[in-house]
Amino acid sequence: MLTMTQSPIFTPFPLASVSHCCTFTYTSAVSTELTSSYFLLFSTALSDLHGDGENKLVAGDLGTGVCNMKLKVYHGTGLLSESTLLDLPTGMVSFLMDLHEPRTPAIAVASGPFIYVYKNLRPYFKFTLPSLEVNPLEQDVWSQAKEDMIDPMTLKEMLEGLRDKAEIPLSVRSLRFLMLEPQEMEDFVLLHKEQPIRRQTVITCIGTLKKNMADEDAVSCLVIGTENGDVYILDPEAFTILYKMSLPSTPNLMDVTGQFDVEFRITVACRNGNIYILRRDSPKPKYCIELSSHPVGLVRMGKNVVVGCSHETLHGYTQKGKKLWTAYLPAPVTTMALMDLPTRGFQAVLVGLANCEVHMYRDKNLVSTIKTPDVVTSICFGRYGREDGTLIMTTKGGGLIVKILKRTAVFEDRDSAPGPPIAQSIRLNVPKKTKLYVDQTLRERENAVAMHRAFQMDLSRLRLAAARAYVKALESSLTPMSASLTEPLKMNAVVQGLGPSFKLTLNIQNTAACRPVMNLAISFLYDENLYSMRTAFFKIPLLVPGLNYPIDTFVECLSDKGISDIIKVFVLREGKSAPLLTAHINMPVSEGLALN
Numbered sequence: 001m002l003t004m005t006q007s008p009i010f011t012p013f014p015l016a017s018v019s020h021c022c023t024f025t026y027t028s029a030v031s032t033e034l035t036s037s038y039f040l041l042f043s044t045a046l047s048d049l050h051g052d053g054e055n056k057l058v059a060g061d062l063g064t065g066v067c068n069m070k071l072k073v074y075h076g077t078g079l080l081s082e083s084t085l086l087d088l089p090t091g092m093v094s095f096l097m098d099l100h101e102p103r104t105p106a107i108a109v110a111s112g113p114f115i116y117v118y119k120n121l122r123p124y125f126k127f128t129l130p131s132l133e134v135n136p137l138e139q140d141v142w143s144q145a146k147e148d149m150i151d152p153m154t155l156k157e158m159l160e161g162l163r164d165k166a167e168i169p170l171s172v173r174s175l176r177f178l179m180l181e182p183q184e185m186e187d188f189v190l191l192h193k194e195q196p197i198r199r200q201t202v203i204t205c206i207g208t209l210k211k212n213m214a215d216e217d218a219v220s221c222l223v224i225g226t227e228n229g230d231v232y233i234l235d236p237e238a239f240t241i242l243y244k245m246s247l248p249s250t251p252n253l254m255d256v257t258g259q260f261d262v263e264f265r266i267t268v269a270c271r272n273g274n275i276y277i278l279r280r281d282s283p284k285p286k287y288c289i290e291l292s293s294h295p296v297g298l299v300r301m302g303k304n305v306v307v308g309c310s311h312e313t314l315h316g317y318t319q320k321g322k323k324l325w326t327a328y329l330p331a332p333v334t335t336m337a338l339m340d341l342p343t344r345g346f347q348a349v350l351v352g353l354a355n356c357e358v359h360m361y362r363d364k365n366l367v368s369t370i371k372t373p374d375v376v377t378s379i380c381f382g383r384y385g386r387e388d389g390t391l392i393m394t395t396k397g398g399g400l401i402v403k404i405l406k407r408t409a410v411f412e413d414r415d416s417a418p419g420p421p422i423a424q425s426i427r428l429n430v431p432k433k434t435k436l437y438v439d440q441t442l443r444e445r446e447n448a449v450a451m452h453r454a455f456q457m458d459l460s461r462l463r464l465a466a467a468r469a470y471v472k473a474l475e476s477s478l479t480p481m482s483a484s485l486t487e488p489l490k491m492n493a494v495v496q497g498l499g500p501s502f503k504l505t506l507n508i509q510n511t512a513a514c515r516p517v518m519n520l521a522i523s524f525l526y527d528e529n530l531y532s533m534r535t536a537f538f539k540i541p542l543l544v545p546g547l548n549y550p551i552d553t554f555v556e557c558l559s560d561k562g563i564s565d566i567i568k569v570f571v572l573r574e575g576k577s578a579p580l581l582t583a584h585i586n587m588p589v590s591e592g593l594a595l596n
Contacts, residue, residue, distance in 0.1 A: 044392060046382045047094035049073065049121065051102035055383045056080060057392060058107055059400075060089055071109065073121065076385060077402065081121055087111040091206035095220040097236040108222055110203040115222065117239075127239045132199040132228060135168040139197055142174075146193040152185035171199040201226045205254040205268075209233060212261040221260050225251030225268060231278060233260060245283045247276055253298040255305075263498055265319065267305055269295040275307060277319060289321045297336030299349050306349045306361075308333035314351060316363060325364040331355035337379035341389060346411055350391070352376035358393065367411050374399055488512045489543070489571060491581050499590025500557040504533075506569065507550050510543040517543040520580075522551060525568040531587070532556045557590040564589045 046055045057074040061082075069085040071092075091110040096103060097117075107118040115127040141158045144150045150158070159174050170178075174197075177188055204227055208220040221242065222234040227250055233243040242260065249270035258264030258280075266278040273294045276285035289305070297308030304324065305317045312332055316324040331353040339348045339360065348362045358370040358379065374395035384390035389405030444451065488511040496503040510517050520540040524533055534554045543549060555567070564587045571581035 044378055044380045044394065045092060045094045045107070046380060046384055046390075046392070047105045047107070049094075049104060049107075051104045054385050057380075057384060058092065058094065059394070060085070060092060060109075062088065071107070071118070074400075077400075083118065083121060083123075085109065085111065086116065087114070090203055093206055093208050093222070095208045095222065095236065096217060097219065099219065103217055108206065110206045110224060112202050113200045115203070115206075115224065115234075115239075125239060127234065129201055129203065129224075129226060129232075130241070132201055133168060134171060134197050134199050135162065135166050137162055137166060138168075138170055138174060142193065142197055145189055152189050153182070155189065156185065169199070171197050173197060201228045201230070203227075205251050207254045207256040207266075209256045209264055209266075210259045211236060212259055214259060223254065223256050223266060225254055229270075231266060231268065243280075243283075245278050247278075247285065248272065249274065253295060255298055255300040257300055267298065267300055267319075269298045269307070275305065275317075275321075277321070287319070287321045289317055291315070296333050297351070299336050299338045301338060301347050301349060306336070308336050308351060314349075314361060314364070327361060327364040327366075329353060329359070331357070334375060335378050337381055339381045339391075341405075343388065348411070350379050350381060352379055352393070362411070370403075372401060376401075486515075487517050487573065487580050489517065489581055491569075491571060491583060493569065493583055493585050495555075495585065495588060499588070502555040502557070502587065502590075503552060504555050504567075504585070505550055505552050507548050508540070508543065508571070509548050510545045512545045514545055516545060519574045521572045521574070523570045523572060524553075525570065526555075527565050530557065530559050530563070530565050531567065532558055555587070557587075559590075562589055 044057060044059045047058055048054065049056050049058070054075070059072050059074065061068070061070045061072050063069045069088060071083045071085055073080045073082070089109050089111045093108050094105045095108060096105050097119075104120060106124065107121075109116045109118070113129040116123065117125040117127070119125075138159070141150075141155060141162070145152075145155045156178060159170065159178055163170050163174075163178070173192055177185065177192075180188055203224050205225040207223040209223050211219045211221055213219075219236050221236050222239075224232050224234070225247075226232070229247040229250055231245040231247060231251065232241050234240065235242050245266070247268060247270055249272035251268045251270050253269035255267045256264065257267075260280075264280055267275060268278065269275050271294075273291050275289040275291065275295065275298070277287040277289075279286045289307075291307065291309055293309040293311040293313070295307050296310050299306045303319050305319065307315045307317065308329075309315065310332065312329045314327040314329060314333075316326075318324060329351070333351055334354055335352040337350045339346075339350050341347070346362075348360050348367055351359045351361060352375075353359060354375055356372050356375055358372060358376055359366055360368040360370070370391075372393065372395065374397045376393045377396050378394045380392045382388075382390065384392060384402070387404050391401075391403045391405065393401040393403075395401065490509045490511050492507050494505045494507070496505070506522065508522075518541060520543065522538040522540065524536045526533065526536075532555070534556075536553075538551055538553075540549070540551075557564075567585045567587055569581075569583040569585060570579040572579050
């Protein structure tokens with residue numbers, strides 16, 4: 001099935017020699033309507049599964065919801081392979097689990113209490129969630145039923161009393177027993193009374209977290225949310241639980257950023273209508289965002305969180321829960337995804353709507369609108385094949401739409417509301433003139449010449465002080481750029497970390513047109529009672545013009561009093577007593593020691 005769709009920014013994916021949008025059915029032919037209803041829950045992923053530099057599309061075919069569930073891999077618009085899934089999946093992610101060559105990612109599929117890991121598109125490992133605590137009163141009741149001390153009707157009455165009052169929920173066995181008809185209870189008790197009682201939770205959402213590096217090909221940990229409100233971080237190689245956090249409600253949507261060994265934030269949307277932000281330093285939520293309606297989409301864009309709600313609204317919040325803006329949508333939200341173009345420094349949020357449209361928002365401004373032939377149920381943006389800007393959408397009818405971003409696309413923000421902005425029609429509440437205002441106006445009229453002369457005098461003094469400070473900075477090489485014509489250098493510093501360990505990165509660049517700079521050295525001056533540095537002296541034999549040279553070192557804070565100091569950096573040249581460049585780095589307060 002081929003259809004034509006138009007978009008001012010995206011071009012259709014090329015299919016053979018035809019230049020149009022390819023829309024084709026890849027779901028099971030048993031029941032398209034039933035299958036499509038699960039696409040809201042099961043995401044697609046783009047991954048270089050074979051290590052050949054070409055990303056493949058991994059998608060889930062849920063079949064009828066009971067059988068024929070498969071994990072399918074597409075290359076271009078053709079089906080590459082498929083694997084049978086054992087149970088109904090709730091989430092899927094692609095991640096690198098080791099450093100072995102070739103660097104091929106694995107696929108993790110969450111289903112019930114299990115995570116099925118596929119390596120090279122073959123079953124590799126199965127992880128099971130730990131069992132939960134069973135109510136001791138429930139165990140005692142079933143023990144009495146096992147010894148025939150109580151009949152099935154008495155067992156039902158006792159379990160109903162426990163369900164209404166007990167703090168620990170009942171097991172699945174007891175809940176199923178309470179749903180039975182009276183004539184079916186005795187057979188159920190005879191079948192299950194000899195088996196031990198187990199209470200098992202299930203996985204509701206899944207994500208990935210970088211282990212210790214922020215690179216794209218770094219090893220990642222699995223992050224899973226469970227029905228009982230727990231969040232687990234799993235080791236990528238041994239699949240053991242590294243960290244556990246708790247939430248007041250069941251997580252539904254999850255967004256993870258950061259690194260496990262450094263600092264991370266997990267933004268979780270729960271079924272109680274709130275959004276919680278988890279951090280490494282606390283097993284409980286650090287911040288809470290209370291929404292007016294239930295969240296149906298969650299995307300983290302930079303340091304802000306964008307939430308799509310069921311009341312046809314899009315909200316922007318800071319990572320501490322402060323509301324920034326609200327955009328009103330023409331239809332309910334069906335899915336959301338992040339559009340990230342690092343080569344152009346552009347980020348936006350893609351929002352699929354129930355009116356067969358996909359809106360692109362940057363903050364609250366609508367950038368573009370894409371018309372689709374059917375309701376979009378999942379969106380994925382990234383590198384597909386060898387194209388960096390590829391938009392992949394699945395539709396309610398089981399279709400797959402692939403579009404490529406135009407290389408000449410121009411992103412222009414525009415207000416989503418037609419006509420002039422709403423703020424233009426709001427009348428300002430101008431206060432009345434007070435007696436103080438009238439007195440100040442008369443004083444300015446009477447002393448206008450004297451006030452102007454005083455202003456000119458102060459302005460001249462300010463300019464003189466600025467000129468003196470500039471000359472002093474040039475003489476002592478305190479500027480970030482060298483004033484020498486023979487060694488034109490530029491330097492900036494970046495401090496990363498919360499403490500007590502900091503990573504200090506110096507970026508040095510030779511700004512000359514064609515002349516290299518040789519035999520340079522970098523030295524650090526600091527308070528040895530407050531800081532210690534792994535390497536405090538570097539030699540740079542050669543600086544090629546136009547290239548940026550990063551130099552990394554690590555700084556350890558030795559004080560636990562919550563104080564900080566300045567670290568001075570000198571760029572030196574052999575044979576010269578005065579430094580070419582000098583930088584003063586204001587070190588942040590070590591938050592790690594303050595928390596301890």
